[in-house]
Amino acid sequence: MTAKHFVLAAGGTGGHMVPAAALAAELTRRGHRVALITDPRGSRFPELFDGIQTHVLPAGRFQAKRPAGWLPAAREMWRGRALARQLYRTFKPAAVIGFGGYPAFPALLAAFAQDIPTAVHEQNAVLGRVNRLVAGQVQAIATSYDKTERLSSRFADKVHLVGNPVREAVLALRTRAYPLLEEDGIFRVLVTGGSQGASILSKVVPDGLAMLPVQFRRRLQVTHQARIEDIDAARAQYAEHQIAADLATYLPDMPEQLAWAHLVIGRAGASTIAELTAAGRPAILVPLPGATDDHQTANAREITRVGGARTIAQSEFTAVELAKQMQKLGLDPAALENAAGRAKSVGRPNAVGDLADLVESLDAPLVRLPVGAPAKPKAAFA
Structure with a gap:
């Protein structure tokens, strides 16, 4: 195939940057040249984009509760x-492929002005605001869940279910067996609130684990990513309860931590769900209540429905409730391993390849696909 140039535009959070990085790596592997457009926050993920030319461009942020900032934001966007x-x-x-977030908006507007083919990728189970704004103008909309809320049926002809790409190191865990869990062996718990951490997890988890029966509690080995x-x-708190725990504000070896985890306690961000389902790890999920359009609750539905996770609303996430759910899961190794398999059953390991196929085909004839069909386009969209 002829080498091409592609621009990826992503907002500066891990949820947008990780799948963009996975696609950049795949397109580069296929012989293409890739450039990234992001904001100052996105430039703080240099390890994700080694060898990729990166352009930090201004992108205004429109906040509904701050109309006084709309005009300056529009100027920055322009x-x-x-x-x-x-x-x-x-x-x-x-x-040009947008991954959501306001930094993707000016990049897509520029592409529209120059008649450059475009697509967007939605990581969450609710179509994000920027992706909603441009949905009518892009050639393709790649989704991560079999149901995406706030996505108009008018765009059904250009929707492709591809999944949410994850790092190669995480995808490699799919071929590794769930870690052996013996009734009296070490029980490894990974606690992560995503790239920003989560204060509620740091406040509740130590006390919740302390309520477990003493024989279970002594088996715990906790790795906890917390806010500074x-x-x-x-x-x-962990020391007071005599629970073995390693804490850090950042876990650079997250794929390895995930590999050894018997249970994950965390938020329900898009990247977290994608990694849990790629690797096949059971979880207790606490969706961020303030997430835009409550998308984390929507993200958690699929893995919870199949039995790969238990979801607890933050308003109900107490030490007592956590201890109750931990005992239901942790005292039955067979049930935990079964939950791991159920989590893996909704993973989409071919996400990055399918997304790359779709992207490569944007300037070629594409086939009209039914919603949710694999991204193997061959003829033109309507």
Whole structure:
């Protein structure tokens, strides 16, 4: 296949950046050249985009409760669009792919102005605001769940269920067996609140684990990723309860931590769900209540429905409730291993390949696919 140039545009959170990085790696492996457009937050993930030229462009953020900031945001957005157009004149992309977040918006606007083929990828089970804004103009909408809320049926002809790409190191866990769990052996718990941590987990988890029967509690080995402002208090709680725990504000070896985990306690961000289902790890999920459009609750539904996770609303996430759910899961190794298999059953291990196939085909004839069909386009969208 002829080598092409592609621009990926992603907002500066891990949920947007990780799948963009996975696609960048796959397209590069196929011989293409990739450029990234992001914001200052996205430039803090350099390890994800080694060897990829990165452009930090202005992108205003429109906040409903701050109308006074709309005009400055519009100016920034328009300035980002102008800079993106300059980039496209020299880089000449075959297509521009947005991964959500406001930094993707000016990049896509510039592509529309220059008639460059476009697509968006939605990581969550609710179509994000920027992706909703551009859904009518892009050639393809790649989704991660079999049902995506806030996605109009008017766009059914260009929707492709591909899944949410994960890092190669996480995908490799799919071929590894669930870690052996003996009735009197070490029980490894991974606690993670995503790239920003989660204060509620640091406050509740140590006390919840302390309520477990003493024989179970002594088996625990906890790895806990916490916010910097919470880590000392959480460490003191674990020590007070005599629970073996390693705490850090960042876990660079997350795939290896996931490999050895018998149970994950965490938020329900898109990347977390994608990694749990790729690796096949059971979880207790506490969706972030303030997430836009409550998308984390929607993200958790599929894995919970099949029995791969238990979801607890943050308002109900107490030490007592956590201890109750832990005992139901942890005291039955066979049930835990079964839950791991159920989590894996809804994983989409071919996500990055299917997304790359779709992206490569954007400037070629594409076939009209039914909603949820694998991304193997061959003829034109309507």
